[in-house]
Structures are given as C-alpha cells and as structure tokens.
Amino acid sequence: MQVILLALLLLFSSQHTLLNAQQKQTTPLTHTFIQSETDKITDKLVMLRRGFHEKPELAGKEKLTRETIIQYLTGLGLEVKTDLYGHSVVGVLHGGKKGKKIAWRADMDALPTDFPDEVDFRSTIKGVQHGCGHDIHMTIALGIAEVLAKNKKELPGTVYFIFQPEEETFKGAKNMIVKGLFDDIKPDEIYGLHVTALPVGEIMVKPGEMFAYQKRIRILLKNELSKEEAKALTKKIHSTLSRSTAGSRPWEIQNIRDPKTGLTNPNTTFKDYLIMDESFTTYTKNDSLFLEAYLYETNAANLPGIIPTVKQVIIAGNNKDQLLDVSFIQENPTIINDKKLTAAAITTLQNIYGKNAVAADYGQVPFFNDDFAYFQQKIPGVYFFLGGSNAAKGINALNHSPGFKVDEDCIKTGVKSFASLLFERLKKK
Missing domain, CATH: 3.40.630.10 (Zn peptidases)
Structure with missing residues (x-):
C-alpha cells in the first residue's frame, strides 16, 4: 500500500x-x-x-x-x-x-x-x-x-x-x-x-x-417506578407518538430503492411518519430515572408538539408526581435543499x-x-x-x-x- x-x-x-x-x-x-x-x-x-x-x-x-x-x-x-x-x-x-x-x-x-x-x-x-x-x-x-x-x-x-x-x-x-x-x-x-x-x-x-428530523428525547423521573412500570410507560409513549401510513414500514431503510415503496414512488413509505426507538435507553442517577430514545419526524410543524404530548402521556398514566422534566438532548439540524x-x-x-x-x-x-x-x-x-x-x-x-x-x-x-x-x-x- x-x-x-x-x-x-x-x-x-x-x-x-x-x-x-x-x-x-x-x-x-x-x-x-x-x-x-x-x-x-x-x-x-x-x-x-x-x-x-x-x-x-x-x-x-x-x-x-x-x-x-x-x-x-x-x-x-x-x-x-x-x-x-x-x-x-x-x-x-x-x-x-x-x-x-x-x-x-x-x-x-x-x-x-x-x-x-x-x-x-x-x-x-x-x-x-x-x-x-x-x-x-x-x-x-x-x-x-x-x-x-x-x-x-x-x-x-x-x-x-x-x-x-x-x-x-x-x-x-x-x-x-x-x-x-x-x-x-x-x-x-x-x-x-x-x-x-x-x-x-x-x-x-x-x-x-432530504432526511427526517432526528431528535433524542430524555424523560427525567423520580426513581420510584419499577422496571415493569418504566417499560409500560415507554411502550405507551412509543405507541402514542409513532405515526406512519397504514401498512407502511418506514423503519425498513433497506427498501429506499424499492420501486413500490421506495423514494422514487409518489406513494413512498418514506413520507409522513414519526418513528422512534421501541426500546428506550434506561438508567438511574442521583435518585432519578432517565428514559432516552431517538425519534425521526418528517414534518417540522409537528416537532413543537412532541414534548407536550409526552408529558400528557406521563400525566395520564398517573405518573405526574414522578415527572421532573422532558427535553430534547440532541436535535441536530437536517438537510433542507434550497427550492430554487x-x-x-x-x-x-x-x-x-x-x-x-x-x-x-x-x-x-x-x-x-x-x-x-x-x-x-x-x-x-x-x-x-x-x-x-x-x-x-x-x-x-x-x-x-x-x-x-x-x-x-x-x-x-x-x-x-x-x-x-x-x-x-x-x-x-
């Protein structure tokens, strides 16, 4: 060489x-x-x-x-x-x-x-x-x-x-x-x-x-939930936030070149979705419970509503007293091509x-x-x-x-x- x-x-x-x-x-x-x-x-x-x-x-x-x-x-x-x-x-x-x-x-x-x-x-x-x-x-x-x-x-x-x-x-x-x-x-x-x-x-x-908006969300709670309760909560958050066209699977990125579901088809799977990690990263620190996951949203207008929605899910699940904070800890800008x-x-x-x-x-x-x-x-x-x-x-x-x-x-x-x-x-x- x-x-x-x-x-x-x-x-x-x-x-x-x-x-x-x-x-x-x-x-x-x-x-x-x-x-x-x-x-x-x-x-x-x-x-x-x-x-x-x-x-x-x-x-x-x-x-x-x-x-x-x-x-x-x-x-x-x-x-x-x-x-x-x-x-x-x-x-x-x-x-x-x-x-x-x-x-x-x-x-x-x-x-x-x-x-x-x-x-x-x-x-x-x-x-x-x-x-x-x-x-x-x-x-x-x-x-x-x-x-x-x-x-x-x-x-x-x-x-x-x-x-x-x-x-x-x-x-x-x-x-x-x-x-x-x-x-x-x-x-x-x-x-x-x-x-x-x-x-x-x-x-x-x-x-x-060209890409979905990538965010990493962190949910901070008092460390009072069992593993089973934390898992149930993340599952509820995942199901509430996730969105895709019926029958589509936008997380299957290997299909971006598929003529029926890929990027070149006007009815592509890869539009109008929010997908996120099904398994959250979970850990404890200083008597607090941290739940973290990546999510990918195609519509910028929907981004401001994500954190309030997560808070609503937590409150509706009777975990209001445990809730400390919900925030994005990573939100890099995405590629936006100039139209002209x-x-x-x-x-x-x-x-x-x-x-x-x-x-x-x-x-x-x-x-x-x-x-x-x-x-x-x-x-x-x-x-x-x-x-x-x-x-x-x-x-x-x-x-x-x-x-x-x-x-x-x-x-x-x-x-x-x-x-x-x-x-x-x-x-x-």
Missing part, C-alpha cells in the same frame, strides 16, 4: 506541469470536454479511492487523508488553504473568466467499525473503515477539481472545494464556520452529495428536507444528460443526517444522493451496515455530472 501511495503522490506532483501545458490550449470548456476528460482520469480516480479506503481515519484524525488531498490539489495548480480548522482543506480554483463563486463539499472521516470489508483493498486499520462512502465523496470532489482545472482559462468564476473533517461526529461543518470559513471565502451557492443504496450512478434530489437551486440543478442536469439524469425523490430518509446542514444555514445549497449499489454484482451501498460496498462506476457519474452542473452554475448571474 505504501508503494501505491508513493506512486500516487508522484503522479499528483507531476500533474501541475501537465495541466499548465493543457491550460494553454484553446479547447472550449464544454460538456463533451468534461465527459471526455472524466473518462481519461477514471482509472486513476479508482486507484485514489482505494488508497483512501485502505487507510481510513476517524473524525479528528484525518492526517494522512489531508496530506493526500493537499498533494492532489497542489498538483492541479489550485490555491490550497489548510489553516482553518482541524484537518480541513480548502482548494480554490480560480477561473479565467468572470463568474459566480460556488462551493463543493466533501467529507473526509471514516467510521469506527469492524464490519466485514470484503474487497481486495480492504481497510488496513483495525476497527476503522470507510463504511459510509466518504472515500467516494473525496474522490469525486478531486475528480471534479481536475476536470475543471484542465481548462481553467475557459472557466468562469471561482470554485471552492471544501474537504471537511469530522462529519460523523457532526462537528466539522459547524466548527469550520465558527473558525471563519465564510469570512475567508464567500460562495454564492454550495453543493454536496452522499453515496447510498440506490442503483449505481442514479442521482436523486428534492427540494426541502434544486429546481435549477435538476433542469441543468436533465438538459445536459437527459430526462433520466435525475430521479425524483418523494420521501425523507430516516436514521441518517449530515452536518452539511450547517453550511446550508449560511448559504443556499443542494445535497444530492448518488447511487452506489449494483444488485447484479452483489453490491449494496447501504451506509453504516455490514457488507457495505460501492460500485466504483458511480465515481465517473459523479465527476462528469457535477462538473457539468458547477460549470453551468458558474455562468449564471
């Missing part, structure tokens, strides 16, 4: 001279050019992805990952910023023409897991794996940067490639902002993606919420790559979330799903699950599609 990494770093360092020669050419920067250049570098990008996969690093420890990214961006001739927060990297591609300023974000960290990693380039770090696809995200971002940099004289505006650490702990995006990311760079728009268990190469997006930008992105991709270039999304995914939401709070942005599954090859890209694998053909789709999207968005006033 060290030999492979050394070879890649030597290759990256030689790119600058090659790109300078290419940038003197007068070939127009078109979508045909983008597709052709993507084809040329796909094999190299696959090797790059496998290097990331073999050397995964946990949140806050992305040191080698960072160095690889810096080497690659430097080889492309981009301005590179590394002094903002943690192991973050920002590559700045200055186009040769006037245009907008747009950011593309890729997350860097891996997961603490010992799930089977059944590929030839499996993780060499015990207990750490890219089991969520961030190795794919970084590779696509670097591929987009390379394709656009190959003829930057024809590129309007500026592209910021934000490589963000600590996504899995939901800290990286927020801390980058706190440390002045958007004081240093001022993009007009921001984009990002997540590979997931859709058919390989399928792009899916929708305006508004999402519509424009869909139209742009379909105009370039056909009506089937983007799949409709009619639902909200439970259990997952992404701190890209913090960027969207500051700048209008769009977050896409990119399919990485291939049933014919036995590849299932269901994130955070045993046997997670990605069909690397999605890298090519991601690079060409989103390089084209950024190019078109840069030209818009």
Whole structure:
C-alpha cells in the first residue's frame, strides 16, 4: 500500500506541469470536454479511492487523508488553504473568466467499525473503515477539481472545494464556520452529495428536507417506578407518538430503492411518519430515572408538539408526581435543499444528460443526517444522493451496515455530472 501511495503522490506532483501545458490550449470548456476528460482520469480516480479506503481515519484524525488531498490539489495548480480548522482543506480554483463563486463539499472521516470489508483493498486499520462512502465523496470532489482545472482559462468564476473533517461526529461543518470559513471565502451557492443504496450512478434530489428530523428525547423521573412500570410507560409513549401510513414500514431503510415503496414512488413509505426507538435507553442517577430514545419526524410543524404530548402521556398514566422534566438532548439540524437551486440543478442536469439524469425523490430518509446542514444555514445549497449499489454484482451501498460496498462506476457519474452542473452554475448571474 505504501508503494501505491508513493506512486500516487508522484503522479499528483507531476500533474501541475501537465495541466499548465493543457491550460494553454484553446479547447472550449464544454460538456463533451468534461465527459471526455472524466473518462481519461477514471482509472486513476479508482486507484485514489482505494488508497483512501485502505487507510481510513476517524473524525479528528484525518492526517494522512489531508496530506493526500493537499498533494492532489497542489498538483492541479489550485490555491490550497489548510489553516482553518482541524484537518480541513480548502482548494480554490480560480477561473479565467468572470463568474459566480460556488462551493463543493466533501467529507473526509471514516467510521469506527469492524464490519466485514470484503474487497481486495480492504481497510488496513483495525476497527476503522470507510463504511459510509466518504472515500467516494473525496474522490469525486478531486475528480471534479481536475476536470475543471484542465481548462481553467475557459472557466468562469471561482470554485471552492471544501474537504471537511469530522462529519460523523457532526462537528466539522459547524466548527469550520465558527473558525471563519465564510469570512475567508464567500460562495454564492454550495453543493454536496452522499453515496447510498440506490442503483449505481442514479442521482436523486428534492427540494426541502432530504432526511427526517432526528431528535433524542430524555424523560427525567423520580426513581420510584419499577422496571415493569418504566417499560409500560415507554411502550405507551412509543405507541402514542409513532405515526406512519397504514401498512407502511418506514423503519425498513433497506427498501429506499424499492420501486413500490421506495423514494422514487409518489406513494413512498418514506413520507409522513414519526418513528422512534421501541426500546428506550434506561438508567438511574442521583435518585432519578432517565428514559432516552431517538425519534425521526418528517414534518417540522409537528416537532413543537412532541414534548407536550409526552408529558400528557406521563400525566395520564398517573405518573405526574414522578415527572421532573422532558427535553430534547440532541436535535441536530437536517438537510433542507434550497427550492430554487434544486429546481435549477435538476433542469441543468436533465438538459445536459437527459430526462433520466435525475430521479425524483418523494420521501425523507430516516436514521441518517449530515452536518452539511450547517453550511446550508449560511448559504443556499443542494445535497444530492448518488447511487452506489449494483444488485447484479452483489453490491449494496447501504451506509453504516455490514457488507457495505460501492460500485466504483458511480465515481465517473459523479465527476462528469457535477462538473457539468458547477460549470453551468458558474455562468449564471
């Protein structure tokens, strides 16, 4: 593996001279050019992805990952910023023409897991794996940067490639902002993606919420209930709050790609629901009983009513005298795609790559979330799903699950599609 990494770093360092020669050419920067250049570098990008996969690093420890990214961006001739927060990297591609300023974000960290990693380039770090696809995200971002940099004289505006650490702990995006990311760079728009268990190469997006709102609720009671009474109370809370369409099972996330119940069906299972942990985490401390559970609600308007409803259930169950407090102890923001930008992105991709270039999304995914939401709070942005599954090859890209694998053909789709999207968005006033 060290030999492979050394070879890649030597290759990256030689790119600058090659790109300078290419940038003197007068070939127009078109979508045909983008597709052709993507084809040329796909094999190299696959090797790059496998290097990331073999050397995964946990949140806050992305040191080698960072160095690889810096080497690659430097080889492309981009301005590179590394002094903002943690192991973050920002590559700045200055186009040769006037245009907008747009950011593309890729997350860097891996997961603490010992799930089977059944590929030839499996993780060499015990207990750490890219089991969520961030190795794919970084590779696509670097591929987009390379394709656009190959003829930057024809590129309007500026592209910021934000490589963000600590996504899995939901800290990286927020801390980058706190440390002045958007004081240093001022993009007009921001984009990002997540590979997931859709058919390989399928792009899916929708305006508004891509995920359900995730909350962790804590019920604090006097420690006067027996185990049986506490269990009965949590069961009553669960049954009172839970909501889904009759016959639907939105907790079965493996069905997000099912044509009858999945996200692409207007009658999808994955809309208009509240699901929550059936088994609460229960513990005692300082003569108090703590009951905790995660819940996932698709409708923001319903969120303020959850805590009052829980209190009503407790009171109705004759536990008013034991009730001390009910609160959310975790309530991360969720991805909310800008409606105008999402519509424009869909139209742009379909105009370039056909009506089937983007799949409709009619639902909200439970259990997952992404701190890209913090960027969207500051700048209008769009977050896409990119399919990485291939049933014919036995590849299932269901994130955070045993046997997670990605069909690397999605890298090519991601690079060409989103390089084209950024190019078109840069030209818009």
